[in-house]
Amino acid sequence: MTDLAGGTAVADPMLEALRELTGRTNADFRPDQREAIEALVERRERVLVVQRTGWGKSAVYFLATHLLREQGLGPTLLISPLLALMRNQIEAAERLGLRCMTVNSSSKTTVNELSNRLQSDSVDLVLVSPERLANPDFAQQAMPLLGSRPGLVVIDEVHCISDWGHDFRPDYRRIGRLISNFGDGNVPVLGCTATANSRVVEDVANQLGTDITTYRGTLNRDGLALSAVKLSQQAERLAWLAEQLGSMPGSGIIYCLTIRDVDNVSSWLKRQGHDVEGYSGATINEDREVLEHRLKTNDLKALVATSALGMGYDKPDLGFVIHFQMPGSPVAYYQQVGRAGRALDDSRALLLCGKEDVNIQDYFIDQAFPDPVDIDAVLAVLDEAAGPVSLRDIASQVDVKWAKIELALKQLDVEGVVRRVKGQSYERTLAAWAYPHDRIQSVTDARRFEQQLMFDYAETTGCRMRFLTDLLDDDLGQGCGICDNCRNEFIQPSTSTQLIAAAEAFLRNRPLMIEPKKQGIPVGERNQEGRTLAHWGDSGWGPLVQQGRRDGHFADELVGALVEMITEWAPSPAPTWVAAVPSERTGALVPSLAQRVAEALAIAYVPLVERAEQRPPQVEMQNSPHQAANVAGAFTLGEPPLSGPVLLIDDLVDSGWTLNEIGRMMSRSGSGPVFPVVLALALGRRA
Amino acid sequence: MSSDTHLAALLLSNQLTRLDVAPLKAREFWGLVDRTDALGINVGALLTDATVRAQVAQGDVSEKRLTGLLDATRAFAFEIERLSEGGITLLSALDERFPVLLRDRMQHGCPPHLFAAGATDVLLLRRLAIVTDAIDDAIEPIVRQAVAAAVVAGWATVVGAPGQSGNGDGQAIDAVVLDESGACRSTPIVVAADGINRAARSPDVRKLVQQQALCLVSPFVPDTTASAATARARDAVVHAMADRTLVVACADGTGPTWATALASVEHEPASVLSFTGTGSRPGNAALVGMGAVDIDHIDTLHNHLH
Numbered sequence: 001m002t003d004l005a006g007g008t009a010v011a012d013p014m015l016e017a018l019r020e021l022t023g024r025t026n027a028d029f030r031p032d033q034r035e036a037i038e039a040l041v042e043r044r045e046r047v048l049v050v051q052r053t054g055w056g057k058s059a060v061y062f063l064a065t066h067l068l069r070e071q072g073l074g075p076t077l078l079i080s081p082l083l084a085l086m087r088n089q090i091e092a093a094e095r096l097g098l099r100c101m102t103v104n105s106s107s108k109t110t111v112n113e114l115s116n117r118l119q120s121d122s123v124d125l126v127l128v129s130p131e132r133l134a135n136p137d138f139a140q141q142a143m144p145l146l147g148s149r150p151g152l153v154v155i156d157e158v159h160c161i162s163d164w165g166h167d168f169r170p171d172y173r174r175i176g177r178l179i180s181n182f183g184d185g186n187v188p189v190l191g192c193t194a195t196a197n198s199r200v201v202e203d204v205a206n207q208l209g210t211d212i213t214t215y216r217g218t219l220n221r222d223g224l225a226l227s228a229v230k231l232s233q234q235a236e237r238l239a240w241l242a243e244q245l246g247s248m249p250g251s252g253i254i255y256c257l258t259i260r261d262v263d264n265v266s267s268w269l270k271r272q273g274h275d276v277e278g279y280s281g282a283t284i285n286e287d288r289e290v291l292e293h294r295l296k297t298n299d300l301k302a303l304v305a306t307s308a309l310g311m312g313y314d315k316p317d318l319g320f321v322i323h324f325q326m327p328g329s330p331v332a333y334y335q336q337v338g339r340a341g342r343a344l345d346d347s348r349a350l351l352l353c354g355k356e357d358v359n360i361q362d363y364f365i366d367q368a369f370p371d372p373v374d375i376d377a378v379l380a381v382l383d384e385a386a387g388p389v390s391l392r393d394i395a396s397q398v399d400v401k402w403a404k405i406e407l408a409l410k411q412l413d414v415e416g417v418v419r420r421v422k423g424q425s426y427e428r429t430l431a432a433w434a435y436p437h438d439r440i441q442s443v444t445d446a447r448r449f450e451q452q453l454m455f456d457y458a459e460t461t462g463c464r465m466r467f468l469t470d471l472l473d474d475d476l477g478q479g480c481g482i483c484d485n486c487r488n489e490f491i492q493p494s495t496s497t498q499l500i501a502a503a504e505a506f507l508r509n510r511p512l513m514i515e516p517k518k519q520g521i522p523v524g525e526r527n528q529e530g531r532t533l534a535h536w537g538d539s540g541w542g543p544l545v546q547q548g549r550r551d552g553h554f555a556d557e558l559v560g561a562l563v564e565m566i567t568e569w570a571p572s573p574a575p576t577w578v579a580a581v582p583s584e585r586t587g588a589l590v591p592s593l594a595q596r597v598a599e600a601l602a603i604a605y606v607p608l609v610e611r612a613e614q615r616p617p618q619v620e621m622q623n624s625p626h627q628a629a630n631v632a633g634a635f636t637l638g639e640p641p642l643s644g645p646v647l648l649i650d651d652l653v654d655s656g657w658t659l660n661e662i663g664r665m666m667s668r669s670g671s672g673p674v675f676p677v678v679l680a681l682a683l684g685r686r687a
Numbered sequence: 688m689s690s691d692t693h694l695a696a697l698l699l700s701n702q703l704t705r706l707d708v709a710p711l712k713a714r715e716f717w718g719l720v721d722r723t724d725a726l727g728i729n730v731g732a733l734l735t736d737a738t739v740r741a742q743v744a745q746g747d748v749s750e751k752r753l754t755g756l757l758d759a760t761r762a763f764a765f766e767i768e769r770l771s772e773g774g775i776t777l778l779s780a781l782d783e784r785f786p787v788l789l790r791d792r793m794q795h796g797c798p799p800h801l802f803a804a805g806a807t808d809v810l811l812l813r814r815l816a817i818v819t820d821a822i823d824d825a826i827e828p829i830v831r832q833a834v835a836a837a838v839v840a841g842w843a844t845v846v847g848a849p850g851q852s853g854n855g856d857g858q859a860i861d862a863v864v865l866d867e868s869g870a871c872r873s874t875p876i877v878v879a880a881d882g883i884n885r886a887a888r889s890p891d892v893r894k895l896v897q898q899q900a901l902c903l904v905s906p907f908v909p910d911t912t913a914s915a916a917t918a919r920a921r922d923a924v925v926h927a928m929a930d931r932t933l934v935v936a937c938a939d940g941t942g943p944t945w946a947t948a949l950a951s952v953e954h955e956p957a958s959v960l961s962f963t964g965t966g967s968r969p970g971n972a973a974l975v976g977m978g979a980v981d982i983d984h985i986d987t988l989h990n991h992l993h
């Protein structure tokens with residue numbers, strides 16, 4: 001639109017609003033943006049936009065909100081799992097004069113405040129996480145207010161609504177039902193996703209109402225060069241990263257599948273002189289903000305992250321995305337690499353495949369749905385209860401892990417089988433219910449299929465971009481011309497045997513902290529923070545620990561490693577003696593290990609802990625109350641402890657309750673502070 | 688009746704969502720229904736037609752209050768959705784499944800809606816209410832035989848459930864009726880003195896509801912706690928929704944069983960069957976003296992269930 005000198009400019013309120021929103025006077029709409037806004041505002045349609053990351057979906061819903069509010073309609077409800085990552089967008093919305101309120105687990109806004117603002121009509125945009133939608137306060141207070149006078153409903157990452165999506169979330173399931181109660185059933189709805197194939201689009205459309213207009217852009221990412229290589233051993237991948245990270249364009253993200261891997265990769269790269277930081281679900285909110293900002297301003301070479309840094313993170317000049325391990329689905333993979341280089345001419349996405357990938361993926365697939373046995377156990381408790389039962393009480397009555405109890409309850413809540421009452425308590429409703437075996441089986445099969453597709457992606461000799469866009473039902477027509485297969489240029493493994501050996505040694509020396517249990521144990525009887533040398537399944541020390549348990553004798557190397565770890569750690573006050581956890585199954589294995597460690601440290605070994613009676617191994621107990629109950633009374637002291645600080649040695653730690661119970665007994669009997677030392681962490685090891 | 692009628696009726700007495708205006712009390716609700724009937728207007732028309740609202744508004748039931756109640760459609764729909772997800776149905780007094788007798792007998796005191804869960808279809812059957820002051824060794828077999836007689840006649844039994852307050856009235860009769868109904872494979876109607884969620888806190892009751900082996904009914908919002916007042920209201924509903932009420936044991940001139948039975952006898956003596964055989968109390972004979980049907984032997988009960 002050009003102003004004619006002295007003439008009248010053609011009024012285009014939508015474009016003016018866009019320019020205000022973006023703060024750029026020359027901003028213009030991207031393809032489909034204006035059409036989507038018009039469909040929502042002028043025709044009150046239900047709209048699904050399937051557009052690649054960076055297309056500008058937030059401009060659509062902010063402008064639509066702005067225009068609908070000008071027409072006197074109610075506020076917009078935006079449901080997104082990514083609110084914590086939306087700070088920048090919210091600032092932009094406020095430039096447009098939109099009054100936003102966020103209700104999620106990290107915001108301080110209460111449902112009461114929100115209700116008041118809704119009643120006084122002084123909020124334009126309510127941002128809520130899907131989890132909060134399920135919160136009884138929100139459902140009972142805010143939802144009716146919103147639903148009675150809706151302007152627009154926006155469902156971000158709408159593929160989460162579909163069982164078939166790679167990222168299905170139980171909390172999303174109720175959204176379809178919710179919006180059928182909004183307005184007179186004709187509230188405009190906007191669903192957004194960057195990643196959905198035809199099957200998911202169809203499923204989403206079914207759940208949002210039949211008349212849905214879809215705006216689908218091309219998903220091809222110009223200038224994004226894809227490549228993949230199989231490097232089975234973690235050490236090979238670490239060596240490769242150490243060598244190649246510096247040559248990557250700009251700043252980027254290195255994705256790992258687990259928090260432990262994030263820690264390993266980021267520590268290793270730091271040691272190798274790279275400017276990286278770790279970012280995962282374990283990172284506290286304030287740190288996340290700082291880290292996101294540092295990456296955004298290219299103040300870091302890379303963030304090493306789990307998928308916690310994911311959808312919604314906005315950095316148009318992201319230079320590269322490297323996957324240290326293979327994600328479970330090509331759609332998830334596309335979504336993560338799709339963040340790279342939107343505003344750059346050249347960017348890179350590299351997939352490093354390891355041999356541990358499939359195990360981790362299997363774990364995620366198995367964990368995605370609650371096990372029918374767990375569901376039955378949890379439901380049995382609620383079925384027999386006269387009134388609400390707290391999460392803690394449920395946990396004490398079933399031998400199911402906390403996380404699995406929570407997953408089961410969430411599933412049951414969404415299905416209307418249980419209802420959450422005030423706090424963390426649940427009550428069985430009057431609805432009859434049977435476990436949906438068929439639905440869950442078909443979704444699990446779909447996940448297995450995706451997993452296979454990801455392996456196919458890694459091994460394909462065809463164009464990789466075409467492989468991905470085909471899966472998303474977007475026909476590229478021809479090769480991208482820049483992936484490794486198109487260019488016939490492949491990632492070369494590191495040839496530095498020295499660097500690989502250093503990476504192996506690094507992985508072997510990654511002691512883990514053992515946090516003392518606090519629950520139910522008086523302060524004076526708690527253990528100190530302890531150390532474990534390895535994970536049971538780690539490629540570092542794991543195999544030697546496993547072999548030692550098979551042979552009935554731990555190798556000298558392990559004793560040496562323990563001594564080195566203790567020396568480097570230097571617990572304070574310095575331990576003056578060593579005790580061991582006796583085990584019926586492994587005989588003298590642990591006492592002999594403890595004795596050898598004591599000798600090497602030149603302190604006393606006192607064989608005072610004795611087993612009172614045979615119990616099932618801790619690994620067979622699934623949650624804390626059960627583990628604590630199993631341990632209590634299982635051990636006795638054959639003689640009084642020495643009064644100095646002590647190292648308490650065991651070969652494996654499962655729940656930690658054994659160490660805590662023995663430590664507590666020794667403290668009560670007059671020992672000094674107790675420092676647990678363990679060879680391997682066996683958490684989640686299959687019995 | 689159209690679904691608009693039900694919705695309008697439910698909205699007018701809606702206690703589920705918080706509103707700026709008070710929901711209509713039973714008396715106000717039925718007064719309004721009378722006025723719409725007199726004007727030949729369908730209650731459903733109130734939903735959309737402002738002129739109709741103006742026509743029927745009267746006194747405290749102002750047009751503003753009506754509008755405030757009727758415009759809360761969507762907010763209300765969420766609550767209905769939540770309830771039905773959890774297995775609870777809300778029956779408006781203008782719904783086919785709503786017991787007509789209840790409306791006819793209670794007139795302007797009739798609850799404008801009932802919450803129901805489980806086998807709501809049995810509300811369409813003819814019904815025998817069983818009430819008693821107490822259950823003892825003599826009374827229990829009488830109650831069991833009464834349930835069996837109802838089953839043979841194809842009637843549903845109606846019984847009051849004790850509220851959480853546990854003030855003793857009707858205590859344990861519901862347990863006997865449930866047990867005997869289970870043995871007869873029949874589906875009783877249990878009227879609660881508290882909200883349905885609370886009434887279903889007992890695992891046994893909840894399972895019967897889930898298995899559609901029981902119809903649980905309450906005039907109160909689902910999380911209401913029982914009180915003496917809700918217990919009285921429950922007793923009135925038990926009597927009023929039943930085609931016949933069998934009074935098994937009743938003290939003379941005192942207690943809730945007497946009070947409710949007396950009111951029923953005064954209005955419709957033929958609807959009250961008073962047991963005067965072994966185990967009955969002085970109040971039973973007194974009720975017969977005032978016009979209630981005499982059941983001197985429980986074997987004769989079936990003669991009155993037709």
Ligand SMILES: [Zn+2]
Pocket residue numbers: 462463464465466479480481482483484485486
């Ligand atoms: Zn290519």
